[in-house]
Amino acid sequence: MKKKFITRKQQRKIPFKFFFFFFFLCFGLYLSFLFLDKSTIKITDVEVANFLVAVSLKEKVFSVEAIIEKIKPTSFLQNNYGYSKESKKEIPVIKEENPLIYIYNSHQTEEYHPSNFLEFSVTPTVMVADYILEDLFEQNGFSVIVEERSIKNVLKENNWKYAYSYKASRIFMEDVEKNNPSLRYFIDVHRDSLSKDKTTVTIGEKEYAKTIFLIGMENSNYEENLEFTEKINNKINEKYPGLSKGIYKKGGIGVNGVYNQDFSNRVILIEIGGYENSLTEVLNSTLAFAECFMEVINEEI
Numbered sequence: 001m002k003k004k005f006i007t008r009k010q011q012r013k014i015p016f017k018f019f020f021f022f023f024f025l026c027f028g029l030y031l032s033f034l035f036l037d038k039s040t041i042k043i044t045d046v047e048v049a050n051f052l053v054a055v056s057l058k059e060k061v062f063s064v065e066a067i068i069e070k071i072k073p074t075s076f077l078q079n080n081y082g083y084s085k086e087s088k089k090e091i092p093v094i095k096e097e098n099p100l101i102y103i104y105n106s107h108q109t110e111e112y113h114p115s116n117f118l119e120f121s122v123t124p125t126v127m128v129a130d131y132i133l134e135d136l137f138e139q140n141g142f143s144v145i146v147e148e149r150s151i152k153n154v155l156k157e158n159n160w161k162y163a164y165s166y167k168a169s170r171i172f173m174e175d176v177e178k179n180n181p182s183l184r185y186f187i188d189v190h191r192d193s194l195s196k197d198k199t200t201v202t203i204g205e206k207e208y209a210k211t212i213f214l215i216g217m218e219n220s221n222y223e224e225n226l227e228f229t230e231k232i233n234n235k236i237n238e239k240y241p242g243l244s245k246g247i248y249k250k251g252g253i254g255v256n257g258v259y260n261q262d263f264s265n266r267v268i269l270i271e272i273g274g275y276e277n278s279l280t281e282v283l284n285s286t287l288a289f290a291e292c293f294m295e296v297i298n299e300e301i
Contacts, residue, residue, distance in 0.1 A: 097143045098143060098180075098182035099143040099144060099145045099180050099182060099183055100142050100143055100144070100182060100183065100184055100185060100297075100301075101137055101142055101143070101144045101145070101183070101184075101185045101186075101187065102144075102145050102147070102173070102176055102177075102180075102183050102185070102186045102187070103130045103133055103134060103144060103145070103146045103147065103187045103189065104130075104146070104147035104169055104172060104173070104186070104187070104188055104189075105126055105127055105130065105147070105151070105169075105188065105189050105190065106151065106165045106166050106168070106169040106188055106190070106259075106260070107126065107151075107165055107190055108125065108126070108127060108150070108151045108152070109125060109152065110125060110126040110190060110191045110275070111124065111125050111126070111191075111275060112124050112125070112126070112128070112191065112273065112275065112277055112278070112279065112282055113196075113275065113276050113277055113278050113279075124279055124282075126189055126190060126191045126272075127146075127189075128279070128282065129189050129272050129282060129286045130146045130147075130189055131146060132283060132286045132287070132290075133187070133189075133286060133289075133290055134146050136286075136287065136290040136294075137290065137294070140294055142294070142297075145176060145180065145183070147169075147172050147176065149172055151165055151168045151169060151172075154168035154171060154172075155168055166256060166258075166259060166260055169188070169260060170260050170263070173186065173260060173263055174263075184264075184266055184301075185266045185268070185297060186260075186263065186264055186266060186267045186268070187268045187270065187293075188259070188260070188267070188268065188269045188270070189270060189272060190214075190269065190270070190271040190272075191209075191271055191272055191273050191274055191275065191277070191282075192210075192212065192271045192273065192274040192275075193274060193275060194274045195274065195276060196274060196276035196277060198210075198274070199273050199274035199276065199277055200273075200277060200281060201242045201243060203240055203241070203242060203243060206284050207278075207280065207281045207284065208240070208243050208281055208284045208285045208288065209272055209273025209274070209277040209281040209282045209284070209285040210242075210243060210244070210245050210273065210274075210285070211236065211243055211244050211245065211270055211271065211272050211273075211285055211288075211289060212244065212245040212246060212247075212248055212270070212271045213229045213232075213233055213244070213246070213247045213248065213268065213269065213270055213271075214247075214248045214250060214259065214269040214270075214271065215229060215247055215248070215249050215250070215259075215261065215269070216250055216251065216256060216257045216258045216259040216261050216269075217249050217250060217251030217252075217257055218251045218257030218258055219257070219258045219259075219261045219262035220262050221261055221262055221263075221264065221265040221267070222261070224265035224266075225261050225265055225266070225267055225268075226247070226249075228265070228266055228268070228296070229247055229268060230247065231296045232268070232289075232292050232293055232296050233246065233247055235292035235295055235296060236288065236289065236292045239288065239291070239292060240288045243285060243288055268293075270289065272285050272286060272289070273285060
């Protein structure tokens with residue numbers, strides 16, 4: 001039986017073929033990763049908020065994967081493939097049902113902790129808390145307006161720096177009240193810039209994003225807004241000890257000192273959690289705040 005001999009020339013071809021195959025395998029994986037990264041499912045703050053409220057009130061379960069299953073196919077097409085080419089116009093918000101509460105964000109782009117790539121890269125902004133509040137308030141019979149017009153666009157159009165964000169949100173406040181004179185309560189939602197160890201608390205078996213209220217000391221409604229905020233803060237301390245970091249009063253040289261609280265005697269500025277807090281922690285705190293807020297206003301109306 002003849003033995004099969006491999007020449008030196010043939011021996012050289014073997015590692016070359018292996019290298020060629022390995023190169024194209026890696027290149028293919030790289031292209032696939034880029035495609036998946038660009039095709040990542042995007043979820044709006046509204047969709048996230050609606051789902052969070054639903055599961056918190058019914059199923060008591062939260063996972064990003066479950067959000068993916070709940071969102072509508074049309075939302076997926078609109079967010080990822082430009083299915084709808086209609087852009088949202090910057091127009092005043094008008095409702096016929098005599099809205100009572102106006103929710104807005106002077107700093108709309110503040111973000112919470114993003115999920116990782118395997119969880120579809122959901123990066124919620126502070127506006128997710130707005131929609132959670134809207135959902136809860138309306139379930140309890142309160143008509144609400146959430147401001148969706150862009151603060152960033154106002155700053156850009158007027159060539160204003162970020163420090164003028166409260167001036168930009170004031171434009172929206174004046175506009176929306178003009179079209180909705182029934183509005184009485186104004187909630188400016190923010191998040192803190194401190195690290196998670198300073199913005200998180202465990203109450204019972206749940207993790208919460210700590211809250212803090214801010215009051216400008218240099219406006220004509222200072223005392224009334226402070227009294228109103230104290231009522232809410234006291235409720236939170238009573239029902240959720242440790243959740244609130246209290247009321248931070250700001251004034252003096254180099255400080256805003258107003259924060260649009262001269263606009264009404266029922267303007268609240270609340271910071272919910274910080275940049276490292278998760279959606280679950282923000283949800284728990286927003287539910288707690290909403291509960292206490294509604295108890296206070298039910299005593300007034």
